[in-house]
Amino acid sequence: MKLQDVNYICKLIYESFHIPVIFLNEHNHLEFEFASQTIKNPFYTSTQDLLKQFQLNHEHYPFPLLVKSEYYEHYFIIQVRNLNQYKGMIIVGPALPSELSNERLAALVNDMPVQKGLVEKLVHYYELLPRTSNLKFINISMQMYYMLYQKTLDPANIMLKNIEAGEHIVQIEDPLTTISQKRENVSFHHDFIYEKRLFQYIKEGRKDEFLKVFKLSPDKGELGVLSKKSQLRSSKNLAISAITLATRAAMEGGLQHEIAYTLSDLYIQNLEDLTNMKSVDLFMEQALSDFADRVRKHKHQRYSKPINMCINYIYTHLYEDLTLTTLANLIEMHPNYLSALFKKEVGISIAEYIHRTKVDEAKSLITFTDYSLLKISTILNFHDQSYFTKVFKKYVGVTPKKYKQNNTESV
Numbered sequence: 001m002k003l004q005d006v007n008y009i010c011k012l013i014y015e016s017f018h019i020p021v022i023f024l025n026e027h028n029h030l031e032f033e034f035a036s037q038t039i040k041n042p043f044y045t046s047t048q049d050l051l052k053q054f055q056l057n058h059e060h061y062p063f064p065l066l067v068k069s070e071y072y073e074h075y076f077i078i079q080v081r082n083l084n085q086y087k088g089m090i091i092v093g094p095a096l097p098s099e100l101s102n103e104r105l106a107a108l109v110n111d112m113p114v115q116k117g118l119v120e121k122l123v124h125y126y127e128l129l130p131r132t133s134n135l136k137f138i139n140i141s142m143q144m145y146y147m148l149y150q151k152t153l154d155p156a157n158i159m160l161k162n163i164e165a166g167e168h169i170v171q172i173e174d175p176l177t178t179i180s181q182k183r184e185n186v187s188f189h190h191d192f193i194y195e196k197r198l199f200q201y202i203k204e205g206r207k208d209e210f211l212k213v214f215k216l217s218p219d220k221g222e223l224g225v226l227s228k229k230s231q232l233r234s235s236k237n238l239a240i241s242a243i244t245l246a247t248r249a250a251m252e253g254g255l256q257h258e259i260a261y262t263l264s265d266l267y268i269q270n271l272e273d274l275t276n277m278k279s280v281d282l283f284m285e286q287a288l289s290d291f292a293d294r295v296r297k298h299k300h301q302r303y304s305k306p307i308n309m310c311i312n313y314i315y316t317h318l319y320e321d322l323t324l325t326t327l328a329n330l331i332e333m334h335p336n337y338l339s340a341l342f343k344k345e346v347g348i349s350i351a352e353y354i355h356r357t358k359v360d361e362a363k364s365l366i367t368f369t370d371y372s373l374l375k376i377s378t379i380l381n382f383h384d385q386s387y388f389t390k391v392f393k394k395y396v397g398v399t400p401k402k403y404k405q406n407n408t409e410s411v
Contacts, residue, residue, distance in 0.1 A: 324351070
């Protein structure tokens with residue numbers, strides 16, 4: 001890969017999306033930059049001062065790294081490598097999330113230890129920054145990555161890989177025996193379908209699916225502004241609301257009430273000690289995903305290791321053709337013995353469990369997507385739509401078409 005090719009790709013991205021693009025060589029020196037001279041963060045006296053926060057190690061990251069600065073700016077970083085040799089990195093940003101309103105900007109500035117003379121400059125800087133949704137920002141990173149390496153990526157996997165790469169998450173202590181006090185009736189105040197899907201995954205103990213949806217927040221709908229004077233306070237109040245709803249979802253999923261309430265208390269107590277919005281956002285993500293993980297573990301405590309392996313495989317390969325033979329080969333057990341063991345521990349046959357799980361997934365797809373019923377039956381590997389309808393009605397009591405009509409009316 002030649003330097004002029006990298007330069008050309010960076011220029012294309014800048015001219016297409018009007019988001020600043022910088023390239024640092026392997027010695028972390030500024031090689032070139034595409035940016036408007038009018039957009040300058042007043043807290044940085046120079047470009048070099050700005051770049052100090054991006055002094056990363058040269059460990060190989062074969063995906064875009066997503067970064068949020070202490071000033072709420074969003075960036076993504078893509079390493080440039082040639083024959084596996086590190087040649088530098090491209091930094092795209094800053095940008096702001098599209099849902100950040102002027103009112104929230106004012107509250108954000110109010111939380112910062114800003115000298116009086118810098119307030120107006122900072123507000124003006126934020127007003128000039130490009131706005132883009134989280135999903136669009138990730139799509140831009142995917143586009144640049146493909147231009148550089150001709151490799152396709154998946155948005156959800158990018159988010160999960162960033163989590164694995166190591167975001168600094170505040171650790172909390174294990175739950176004690178304290179029983180929670182009365183809970184107020186609160187609302188997460190986001191797009192209703194998005195909210196419903198999030199907490200359904202917590203209830204079902206599906207942590208990976210929860211993280212994918214949580215990270216890829218929808219373009220429609222805004223988070224509630226729960227404090228007009230302080231953006232940090234608003235973020236904390238929002239996190240408390242989300243933790244409260246997640247507590248209820250986890251209890252509905254089978255987590256013991258005392259454990260769920262104690263966790264909720266500890267999360268909220270630790271949340272109040274945080275001093276910036278980035279740590280609040282990361283902490284809320286950890287808290288909610290921890291609830292999902294605990295529900296999953298609680299559900300699996302009832303079964304032996306081979307049966308848990310089968311259940312995990314069914315959940316993660318739900319869109320494939322699942323058979324008893326496949327599962328038996330997975331755990332190296334005779335199909336007849338596995339069939340008997342599964343029926344003994346779970347109470348239903350493997351075939352019925354697969355059907356129930358696929359029907360539950362079909363209900364989610366009907367509720368949360370605009371897929372046709374034919375497409376849903378096809379991607380879930382039912383032999384034909386009439387068989388899908390028959391199985392769905394057996395467990396739900398109505399046909400998929402009727403379920404879709406009822407669900408649409410309720411929303």
